[in-house]
Amino acid sequence: GENVEQHPSTLSVQEGDSAVIKCTYSDSASNYFPWYKQELGKRPQLIIDIRSNVGEKKDQRIAVTLNKTAKHFSLHITETQPEDSAVYFCAASKGLGSQGNLIFGKGTKLSVKP
């Protein structure tokens, strides 16, 4: 089955700096890669996702890149702000309505210091 590895497990940056979180997946059939943000004590929420027919996707300060050949994808946050502090989870699946499940990485705790 699918296995998703996520690095680093913790990341501390200064406000205004960029943050990058990387994930690798094992199943070459996976084609949907969402990212979820979980603030302390709150529920995970989808912040951005990418499908395998796209190499990069941006939404304001957040971007995700995908390298299908290497089977890895990354989350980039620019101009970080204290409210970006949270745990971020990457995930992978074979896509909408597929037979496979959404498999999550173990998470990255991002701390943005003012």
Place this chain on the structure above:
Amino acid sequence: GAGVSQSPSNKVTEKGKDVELRCDPISGHTALYWYRQRLGQGLEFLIYFQGNSAPDKSGLPSDRFSAERTGESVSTLTIQRTQQEDSAVYLCASSLLRNEKLFFGSGTQLSVL
């Protein structure tokens, strides 16, 4: 309601007791999932429902765990003879289609003493 609702929000139980956790998904969402999140850990898949059937129960850790869904709506996760290692936050999520954007509930914090 507007979102996924879970109850209770907190449950403290004694080792060996049975517990039942409830999830009310977003109306119209056919897909429903249960995940377990141990303290400081990731999201561990437990079970997936499509409608009222569970085509994937592969994540249930033992036969002490079971779940059902009725009316293509409410789901309950039952843990029998709870053990201390069952202590975790149990998250429910729903989506329109399998693996489409998941909407999570706020979870049930289960503590087994």
